Amino acid sequence: MDVRRTTVRDMRRSNRSVILTGIFRDGPLSRQELSTRTSLSAASVSNLVSEMIAEGVVEEAGSVESEGGRPRVLLRVSPTFRYVVGAEVGETRVRVELFDLAMRVLARADHPIHSPTPAMVVKHVLAGLGAVLAEAGVRPESVLGLGVAVAGIVEGDAVVHAQTLGWDAVPLGKMLAEGTDIPIQVDNGANTLGQAEMWFGAGRGATDAVVALVGSGVGAALVADGSSYRGTRSSAGEWGHMTIAYGGRRCRCGAEGCLEAYVGAEGVLDRYRELDGPGLVGDEETAFVAMLDAVGTSEAAATVVNDTIGYLAAGFANLVNLVNPERIVLGGWAGLLLGERYLPQLREEVGRHALQQPYSQVSIVLCELGRDAVALGAATLPVLQLLRDGGVAPPHH
Incomplete structure (x- = not known):
C-alpha cells in the first residue's frame, strides 16, 4: 500500500x-x-x-x-442529498422521526409502550421506520442512517446496559440490523439531546457545557472543550445516579440515595403520593402537570415541588463544582415543566450550594429545542458520520 x-x-x-x-x-x-x-x-x-x-x-x-x-x-x-431518521426510546413511548439534511421533520410515528422489553422496542422502531418512509415517500436507499436514543449505557457495538429497565447487555444494534439494511447507530438519550442542543439550541457557542435531561429518569451529556466527554467505556454522564443522600431513597437502579430517586418524574410523584397529596390520574406526564398546578392549593404539592427544586439545585451545584461548565442546559419533559415555572428559584438555590467562583462563571438556561429534541439528536448521529467522512454516504449492507 x-x-x-x-x-x-x-x-x-x-x-x-x-x-x-x-x-x-x-x-x-x-x-x-x-x-x-x-x-x-x-x-x-x-x-x-x-x-x-x-x-x-x-x-x-x-x-x-x-x-x-x-x-x-x-x-x-443540500437538504435532499439524503435523509436521516431519529428514534427516541422512552419509557412510555417510542417516537420515530424522518428528517431532511436541513433537519426539518418530514414524518413522525409514535407508539405508546409500557415497560419496554428489547423485542418490543425493536418491533416498534422498525415499524415506525417503515411508517415514516412510506408517509414521506422516501426510499430506504436514500436514508443515511437510523440513530436510536435509549436510556442507559451504550457500549461499543450498540450493546445497551439499562439497569432501570432491566436490560443487561442487550445487543440492540444487532437486533435492529436484522430488520433493515439502513445503517444503525445507538446512543444514550441524554447524549443525543446534548448533541442537538449543542448544534442547534441552547448550547451553541459553548465549549464546556452540561446538558441535563430530566424525564422519568435523569441523565446528562458532558461537553468538554467542544467534544462530548464519555469516560473510559462511554458511561460518563450518568449524573442521575450521583448519590445525593447517604442512605436515602431506593432508586430504580437498586442503589440508595440517587439524584434520580428525588428529581426523576417517577420519584417525584412517589414522594407526592407518600405525603397523601390529592389523587392524580392519567399517565406520568398528566399527573406531573396536575401536581405542579396544585402547588397553590395543596401543601403536599408545594412541599414536594420545593424539595425537588432543592435537590435539582444540589445536583447542578455538584456539576458546577466538579466540572466548572460555562453553561448548564436543562431539558427533558419534566425538566422543562419545572424550569418554565421555577428557573429563577433554581438558579438561586444552585448559588446557595455551589462554590462562588465557578458559580459566577456558569449560566443556567432551558433547552431551546423543546421536548422532542431527543429524536432530533438521535438523527444527528448519521449526520455526524457524513460530516466526518467528508460527505461520502455510507453503502447500505
Whole structure:
C-alpha cells in the first residue's frame, strides 16, 4: 500500500470534512468565509466545494452583496442529498422521526409502550421506520442512517446496559440490523439531546457545557472543550445516579440515595403520593402537570415541588463544582415543566450550594429545542458520520 497516497487521500477527506462541517453547522457560508474559518487556501476550498457540488452534497443558496466586489455566492448542505431518521426510546413511548439534511421533520410515528422489553422496542422502531418512509415517500436507499436514543449505557457495538429497565447487555444494534439494511447507530438519550442542543439550541457557542435531561429518569451529556466527554467505556454522564443522600431513597437502579430517586418524574410523584397529596390520574406526564398546578392549593404539592427544586439545585451545584461548565442546559419533559415555572428559584438555590467562583462563571438556561429534541439528536448521529467522512454516504449492507 502506498503510504503517501493514503495520506493525501486522508488529508483530502479531512479537509472536505472541515468544510462540510462548517457549512452544515454555521451555513449558509461563502467560499471566502470558509477559507477564513478553516485556514485552507481559497484554491483548496474552491476545488473541494466544486467536487461536493458535483456530487450533490452541497448546493448554492443565493448570494450576498460584498464590499465593493462581486456578490458572494452562499453554500449550504443540500437538504435532499439524503435523509436521516431519529428514534427516541422512552419509557412510555417510542417516537420515530424522518428528517431532511436541513433537519426539518418530514414524518413522525409514535407508539405508546409500557415497560419496554428489547423485542418490543425493536418491533416498534422498525415499524415506525417503515411508517415514516412510506408517509414521506422516501426510499430506504436514500436514508443515511437510523440513530436510536435509549436510556442507559451504550457500549461499543450498540450493546445497551439499562439497569432501570432491566436490560443487561442487550445487543440492540444487532437486533435492529436484522430488520433493515439502513445503517444503525445507538446512543444514550441524554447524549443525543446534548448533541442537538449543542448544534442547534441552547448550547451553541459553548465549549464546556452540561446538558441535563430530566424525564422519568435523569441523565446528562458532558461537553468538554467542544467534544462530548464519555469516560473510559462511554458511561460518563450518568449524573442521575450521583448519590445525593447517604442512605436515602431506593432508586430504580437498586442503589440508595440517587439524584434520580428525588428529581426523576417517577420519584417525584412517589414522594407526592407518600405525603397523601390529592389523587392524580392519567399517565406520568398528566399527573406531573396536575401536581405542579396544585402547588397553590395543596401543601403536599408545594412541599414536594420545593424539595425537588432543592435537590435539582444540589445536583447542578455538584456539576458546577466538579466540572466548572460555562453553561448548564436543562431539558427533558419534566425538566422543562419545572424550569418554565421555577428557573429563577433554581438558579438561586444552585448559588446557595455551589462554590462562588465557578458559580459566577456558569449560566443556567432551558433547552431551546423543546421536548422532542431527543429524536432530533438521535438523527444527528448519521449526520455526524457524513460530516466526518467528508460527505461520502455510507453503502447500505
